[in-house]
Structure formats: C-alpha cells, structure tokens
Amino acid sequence: MSKIIRVLIVDDSAYVRKVVRQMLSRSPFIEVVGTAHDGKDALEQIEKLKPDVVTLDLIMPEMEGVEFLKQQMAKHPIPVVVVSIADEGGERVLAALDAGAVDFVQKPTALATDKMYDISDELIEKVKAAAHVPLNRLPVQSPSSVIVPEKPTVSPPVISQALEMIVIGISTGGPQALAYAIPQLPADFPLPIAVVLHMPIGYTKMYAERLNGLSALEVIEAAEGDVVRPGRVMIAPAGRHLTFIRHVDGQVLAHLEARPFDMLHRPSVDVLFQSAAEVYGPHLLGVVMTGMGSDGKQGCAWIKSHGGVVYTEDESSCVVYGMPRSVVEAGLSDRRISLQYLPSTLINLALSGV
Known part of the structure; x- marks a missing residue:
C-alpha cells in the first residue's frame, strides 16, 4: 500500500477527536487531514480537504451522523467508517449502513478515558480497507x-x-x-x-x-x-x-x-x-x-x-x-x-x- 490515506475525523467530543487522531497516526499509511465537530461542519470540511475516508460519530448536535451521510452520499459518495456506541446508537448504526457507511467500530466507552485506545488496531484496519472500497458496491437503496x-x-x-x-x-x-x-x-x-x-x-x-x-x-x-x-x-x-x-x-x-x-x-x-x-x-x-x-x-x-x-x-x-x-x-x-x-x-x- 503506497498511497497515503487522507482521513477526516468527525466527532462532537474534542477528546475523541484527539484520541482518534493519535490512533490513526500510528499507521504510516494514514494522514489525518482535519476534524469536524458535527455533520454540518463535516460537509464543509470535505469540500475543502477532499479526504479519502471519513470516521463518523452518529450522535452530534447541529447535524447528526445519519443526516450527514444522506446529504454527503447524495452529493458525492465517500467511504465512511462509523465510530459509535451500541447502547446509545444501535438503530442509528443500522440506519447509517443503509445510508452508505462502509463499516463501523464500536466505541468501548462514552467517557473520556484511555479505554478508547482499545479500538486502535481495528479502527486502523477498517479505515485502510474503506479507502479501497468501490462505493458503487454499497447498495444504499431500500x-x-x-x-x-x-x-x-x-x-x-x-x-x-x-x-x-x-x-x-x-x-x-x-x-x-x-x-x-x-x-x-x-x-x-x-x-x-x-x-x-x-x-x-x-x-x-x-x-x-x-x-x-x-x-x-x-x-x-x-x-x-x-x-x-x-x-x-x-x-x-x-x-x-x-x-x-x-x-x-x-x-x-x-x-x-x-x-x-x-x-x-x-x-x-x-x-x-x-x-x-x-x-x-x-x-x-x-x-x-x-x-x-x-x-x-x-x-x-x-x-x-x-x-x-x-x-x-x-x-x-x-x-x-x-x-x-x-x-x-x-x-x-x-x-x-x-x-x-x-x-x-x-x-x-x-x-x-x-
């Protein structure tokens, strides 16, 4: 894998954005090119930064993750890996997959703790895989x-x-x-x-x-x-x-x-x-x-x-x-x-x- 994968991190938690950046930066094949604090901000950042992959929280103010996906996929499909919590967003995760998300990683906690680092290897592998997904193979229709x-x-x-x-x-x-x-x-x-x-x-x-x-x-x-x-x-x-x-x-x-x-x-x-x-x-x-x-x-x-x-x-x-x-x-x-x-x-x- 020679191409560097450019990633945008979308999460309303500053702590999670920081930790996800640190985790992804462990890979020499991934470069975090920016962050966004909600879906509306993410739509703007994608226009400006042209990332290869987006990591996406689902529960956010202003514009939540599923609505962001619907708008982004209608405008310009991009590989998205959801990072969410099962007990707070299970239905949202399934809706996000319906809307075109490639994959998802379960957050181990909603708290600002070092337990977030437990998903590091899984997240890196799924971001790397998502970068090579042909988006026309994700059926987003009902x-x-x-x-x-x-x-x-x-x-x-x-x-x-x-x-x-x-x-x-x-x-x-x-x-x-x-x-x-x-x-x-x-x-x-x-x-x-x-x-x-x-x-x-x-x-x-x-x-x-x-x-x-x-x-x-x-x-x-x-x-x-x-x-x-x-x-x-x-x-x-x-x-x-x-x-x-x-x-x-x-x-x-x-x-x-x-x-x-x-x-x-x-x-x-x-x-x-x-x-x-x-x-x-x-x-x-x-x-x-x-x-x-x-x-x-x-x-x-x-x-x-x-x-x-x-x-x-x-x-x-x-x-x-x-x-x-x-x-x-x-x-x-x-x-x-x-x-x-x-x-x-x-x-x-x-x-x-x-």
Missing part, C-alpha cells in the same frame, strides 16, 4: 425496492447430494449484502440458512429483527436450542459461536458457546462451517461473501472434506474481497458468483432437489 435479477445463464456445478442446509459467512459490507439477498428468497424456500456476520455485541439481535421485517423468511438471532428448520434464517449472536447438534430423532438444534477462545472472531465462520459439515456432510452448501481477512477458509476445507459444496462471492460485487479471496486462492471454491445472482442461484439449487 432493499424492498430491489428488482429480482434474471437467473444466471451459467448453470451451477452439479451437486451430487440433495442440499439440507446453507451456511453463510460474511463481514464488511455484510449488512447491506444480506439485506439485498435474503428478502428475495420466497416464503416457501425449502432450506434452513445459518449466518455468521461479524458485528459487535449489541447489534446482531437488532439487525436480525430488521431483516426479518424485510423478508418473507423468518430471520432470528440464534438462541440455545433453536430448531433448525426450512424457511428460517439464523444469525449467530455476537459474542458466541454457533454450532449444531443432531438428535437421534434427526432434529438439528442450535448450540451456542464461547469456546474456542483462540479465534480472531466470535462468532467465527470457521466454527460454524466445521460444525455444519460434521452434521450435514455432503448435503451442505457453504457461501463465503464480502469481508476482510480469511475467516471461513478453514471452515470451507472442512465442508469440502465432508463432501459439501462451497460458493464464494465474486470480486466484482464484494465491498472487500478478503474472505472470498482466501477461499479461492486455497482452491476451495466450486463457483464464484456475484451478489446480483446469488438469490436466484440459491432458489434454483434449493428447488431443483439436486
């Missing part, structure tokens, strides 16, 4: 207005066993991508779906409720003992790994646990995929979508070793082509497919009975 695309002209690879389960791993750009894809699946969709979406604690339940309101399928945040059944989408709760247990009567139930502790993410795509592979064997489809890092690569190896099939989102539609790239480069992807065609592909596979 998911209800999405037009269902024509089904792909390329036939999917033959699946030798009937599918019984779909598992999805997704991160940066995930809330927007799922809000595009899941509402296009019909109420009679015959397969269960389980999702690991990298989000901080305090957001997955709220996001599941919002997605449920947009979808014909039932979307829930997974709880201990929930039954895995057709037409149900289970989103792993932040802070717990989602795994499965098959009872002697054939019923599969969700199981949540904190272990393993040594994973970069909790929930982990790898943990979900491994458990699903052990329960469903060759009757499993794993899908790795947009996101930073390589979570899901080892899980895909488990799926393949048990006879299952792996799809990855094509680079052309990914907000960040990290997780899918790691699977493709490991030779584990059976097919790459753009987000545009994912819903119709899943429908075709599920209804074909293959």
